Amino acid sequence: xxxxxxxxxxxxxxxxxxxxxxxxxxxxxxxxxxxxxxxxxxxxxxxxxxxxxxxxxxxxxxxxxxxxxxxxxxxxxxxxxxxxxxxxxxxxxxxxxxxxxxxxxxxxxxxxxxx
Amino acid sequence: xxxxxxxxxxxxxxxxxxxxxxxxxxxxxxxxxxxxxxxxxxxxxxxxxxxxxxxxxxxxxxxxxxxxxxxxxxxxxxxxxxxxxxxxxxxxxxxxxxxxxxxxxxxxxx
Numbered sequence: 200x201x202x203x204x205x206x207x208x209x210x211x212x213x214x215x216x217x218x219x220x221x222x223x224x225x226x227x228x229x230x231x232x233x234x235x236x237x238x239x240x241x242x243x244x245x246x247x248x249x250x251x252x253x254x255x256x257x258x259x260x261x262x263x264x265x266x267x268x269x270x271x272x273x274x275x276x277x278x279x280x281x282x283x284x285x286x287x288x289x290x291x292x293x294x295x296x297x298x299x300x301x302x303x304x305x306x307x308x309x310x311x312x313x314x
Numbered sequence: 315x316x317x318x319x320x321x322x323x324x325x326x327x328x329x330x331x332x333x334x335x336x337x338x339x340x341x342x343x344x345x346x347x348x349x350x351x352x353x354x355x356x357x358x359x360x361x362x363x364x365x366x367x368x369x370x371x372x373x374x375x376x377x378x379x380x381x382x383x384x385x386x387x388x389x390x391x392x393x394x395x396x397x398x399x400x401x402x403x404x405x406x407x408x409x410x411x412x413x414x415x416x417x418x419x420x421x422x423x424x
Contacts, residue, residue: 203357230410242358242401242414255411290357298407299346300365305357 201225203306205291211312212281220276220309222291231274232292232303233266235259242290248274249297281313318402323419326396332389334418336402339383345406347378349387351398352417358401361387392422 204223212218224231233245247254248266263279274293278285288310292303319337326332338347349361362369362376364385369376375388389396401417 232410234412234414236355241416242352242412244411244413247410249410255409257411288355292357294410297410299344299348299405300363300407302348302360302363303410303412304360308355308357310355 201304203291203293203304205289205306205309207309208307209310209312211314214283214313215280218278218281218311220278220289220291220311222274222276222306223272224274224291224293225304226272228293228295228304230254230294230297230301231266231268232294233276234290234292234305235287236290236308237284237287245276254297278311281311283313286311286313318404318415320400320402320415320418322416323421325421325423326389326392328394328422328424329391332387332392332396332420332422334387334389334400334402334420335384336387337384338402338404341382341404342406344408345404347376347382347385348403348405348412349374349376350401350403350412350414351396352401353395353398358414361400363405392420394422394424396420397422 231248236242246256288308291306294301294303348363350358364376378385399417
C-alpha cells in the first residue's frame, strides 16, 4: 500500500539554526500539506500546496516557514531560524484531490527538538 | 468550518463494539464528516467519511443522523490496537485543511 514517508524521524537543532524537513508524498497525489503537533496539544494545520504554489496557510505559517517541491517526488518544509517553540512533531500529508471528499494520508512525522 | 464536539474519553472491552459519538450541529450542507485516528504519536490515519448516508469500510461504520447534526463511528470488534485518539472533523470542498479538535481517547481494555 502506498504511503507518505518523512525524513528524518527525529531532528535536534539549536535555536536560530535552519532546518529542512523532508517528505515524499504518495506518487499520484497532487495536493500536499504540513501539520504540526506540539507535545500534548492538537494537530494544527500549517500549509497546503498545489501546483508549486501555496493554496492556504495558517497564521502559524509566518515568514520563517517556507515550502518547496524541489523535484517530482519530494516536498519540504524549511524553518529559517528555529525557536524553542518550534519544537513539535511535524506531519506531512497528501491527497489525490482538494477538500472533500478526498482523504488525506499522513506520514509518520518528524520530531523536531530545538535546544 | 463546522465545530465538532466529542467526549474526551471512552473505554471499550476488547471484542466489543466501540461506538464513538460526535456532535456537529452547525454542519453545512456541503460539509462531509471525516473520522481520523492517531495511535500514540503517529501520524493521523484516515478511517472513513460520509455526507448523508451511512458508510461502511473494512475499518469501521459511520452512522449519520438524518438531520446531519451528529454521527457515530462504530468499530465493530475493538482490539487493543484500536486504542487511540479518534477525531471527528467536518470538512468542506472549499478548503483542504483539516481542523483537528481534541478528539476522543478510546481505551480498549482486555
